[in-house]
Amino acid sequence: MPALELRNLTKQFGVTRALDDASLRVQRGSVHGLVGENGAGKSTLIKVLAGIHRPDAGSLWVDGQQYTHFTPRQVARLGIQFIHQERLLPASFTVSEALFFGQEIHRGPFVDRRAQQREAERLLDAYFDLKLPPDALIGELSSAEQQVVQITRALIAKPKVLVFDEPSVALVQREVEQLLRIVKRLRDQGLAIIYISHYLQEIEHLCDRVTVLRNGRDVAEVDPRSTSLAEITRLMVNREVAEMYPKQPVALGEPLLQVSGLQKRHAYRDIDLLVRRGEIVGLTGLVGSGAKELLKSLFGLDPAQQGEIRLNGQLVELNSTHQAVREGIALLPEERRRQGVALDLSVQENSTLASLSRFTRFGLLSERREQQETQALIEHLLIKTSGPQARVRQLSGGNQQKVALAKWLSRQSTLYLLDEPSVGIDIGAKVEIYRLIGKLVEPGAGVLLLSSDLPELLGLCDRVYVMHRGAIIAQRKAAELDSDTLLALASGTHHQQEPDYVH
Known part of the structure; x- marks a missing residue:
């Protein structure tokens, strides 16, 4: 049984059909790539998954349970978390404040800041073997460090599905390599991962399966280890690479x-x-x-x-x-x-x-x-x-x-x-x-x-x-x-x- 399945989704905005009978199936313990040109429907599909858009037709399945749509609160309860391209962490927060924002550790009626700092250190060390000061400001961290905090915050919720939306855009090569190692480690821990990226080399090295979207449709699902990048490119743009x-x-x-x-x-x-x-x-x-x-x-x-x-x-x-x-x-x-x-x-x-x-x-x-x-x-x-x-x-x-x-x-x-x-x-x-x-x-x-x-x-x-x-x-x-x-x-x-x- 797939961890997550989106079946025959359709979503229209005015005269524009952003999704046209699109489907996606993600297995546990796997990284599933999602690729396509701008306007292919990737963002709309993810917003449907996040509960931001309600599909006009189609269904969503989590652990075998069918839904016609999600609300954002349901998404969180069902164990679906998102790592966005933009770092959505307040620059003035400390690392521990950002990690536990909205899910603070209390001692009586008060927030236990020392307990949060100790737990922040423990989580960062356990997940990423990273020594990051819990009182460091988010605005003082590198892009890669901010992303680690964002991923750790998602993991605190004990997710079943993690969605990475263009996570490497702001990273240098060394940081990208670190990110890929993290994603592989999470996959090996049994998480189902959706990985969206324009960088097809990342898709090739990281993903177990890849769904190609074009004009709102899923035109192919391929194994990137046996399908060339040239062929994936051709499926995305519907033209030969030489063109x-x-x-x-x-x-x-x-x-x-x-x-x-x-x-x-x-x-x-x-x-x-x-x-x-x-x-x-x-x-x-x-x-x-x-x-x-x-x-x-x-x-x-x-x-x-x-x-x-x-x-x-x-x-x-x-x-x-x-x-x-x-x-x-x-x-x-x-x-x-x-x-x-x-x-x-x-x-x-x-x-x-x-x-x-x-x-x-x-x-x-x-x-x-x-x-x-x-x-x-x-x-x-x-x-x-x-x-x-x-x-x-x-x-x-x-x-x-x-x-x-x-x-x-x-x-x-x-x-x-x-x-x-x-x-x-x-x-x-x-x-x-x-x-x-x-x-x-x-x-x-x-x-x-x-x-x-x-x-x-x-x-x-x-x-x-x-x-x-x-x-x-x-x-x-x-x-x-x-x-x-x-x-x-x-x-x-x-x-x-x-x-x-x-x-």
């Missing part, structure tokens, strides 16, 4: 960026690199390769100590981000929500943030011209928003990335440094981002694309540089590479002198 990279051939122009002998202690050394106008150049390497540090130096965030950087043949010094921006360099950072956009500002304010001087005359800002520019960018980039005044926080990850790109298009940048541009974006939105990257170089701009997604590099780039332990060890045309060779180069197991294709 995901809509890159058009562009004639290459003169050198735009030339880097010679660039060095920074403890980061990278003797870097020679070239990007021509009209060219998309890939850059990759494992953690610690120096690739991220190199990108930061090229944007003036962490300047190099030796070497030369030339833009359009002219020697430049990139000692600050202001200098880099003045030279026409743009950066899309990996941590989009913290560094790429201002979430609480509007689409318009974000889009013109780097180019306000274009809309200013005699010290006065022309809001009409600013709005016209933003509307043109919305239409050009196909940003799904209610309008220029919509808050960026309200947009999906893919549309937030488009707004981050709009800022630099408005600035009329010529060299785009893209740091993992498709991280945390659903498959369908990735295709749109890839299309836009291809269009960036059509007017003669250049792109340096740092990515750990090997198919992305091979599908988009003209050439790829590979870094290992601070040095560029290979440079090849993308057409002459495959994923296995690229991974072997990045890991240092396939190191040979590469032919020079660009001089």
Whole structure:
């Protein structure tokens, strides 16, 4: 008997059918992946499970008992707990206060804070072997530590089913690995786990079964150990993987960026690199390769100590981000929500943030011209928003990335440094981002694309540089590479002198 089963759920909002006869079955002691594009129905299905939405048709089963719908209180009583993408813990609470909020330990009529602190220490040590001060403030913890507190709070309720909704979005790789170990340990303890993620590599390594949603329907349930990621991707988007990279051939122009002998202690050394106008150049390497540090130096965030950087043949010094921006360099950072956009500002304010001087005359800002520019960018980039005044926080990850790109298009940048541009974006939105990257170089701009997604590099780039332990060890045309060779180069197991294709 499954721990949880959702049968033939239908949910309609006006003319939009968010769920269309969708089903999901989760066994005890298993991790069940749930994947699909934005708009595929994942959020609606989870909100039905949480008791937030009442389905128009279908049924829900827990331990063999049928329900037509849940209330949030029933959900908790039935042992279903949720770990949300957003950390829903008050920053001013201590760890022990957050863990026991709403279920405090009392001594007579008073809350026994010392008992809560002792129990908090015991639980964190028992579940995660983690020494976290119970009086530490939530706001002072890392994203991973906040997530551990959130998971522990859920476990206090002794759940039968745990739902993880995009839990790794705000985590770095080391923290992701810790999270996956925690999820596997909970599975081995007999919990039924639903794991929702855009990161298909996580789904592949973690899940026992995967349900694919598309247009509100469950189109497949597969075993990720015997089904390739390419096939799961095809099921999600209903197109072949090769169609995901809509890159058009562009004639290459003169050198735009030339880097010679660039060095920074403890980061990278003797870097020679070239990007021509009209060219998309890939850059990759494992953690610690120096690739991220190199990108930061090229944007003036962490300047190099030796070497030369030339833009359009002219020697430049990139000692600050202001200098880099003045030279026409743009950066899309990996941590989009913290560094790429201002979430609480509007689409318009974000889009013109780097180019306000274009809309200013005699010290006065022309809001009409600013709005016209933003509307043109919305239409050009196909940003799904209610309008220029919509808050960026309200947009999906893919549309937030488009707004981050709009800022630099408005600035009329010529060299785009893209740091993992498709991280945390659903498959369908990735295709749109890839299309836009291809269009960036059509007017003669250049792109340096740092990515750990090997198919992305091979599908988009003209050439790829590979870094290992601070040095560029290979440079090849993308057409002459495959994923296995690229991974072997990045890991240092396939190191040979590469032919020079660009001089």
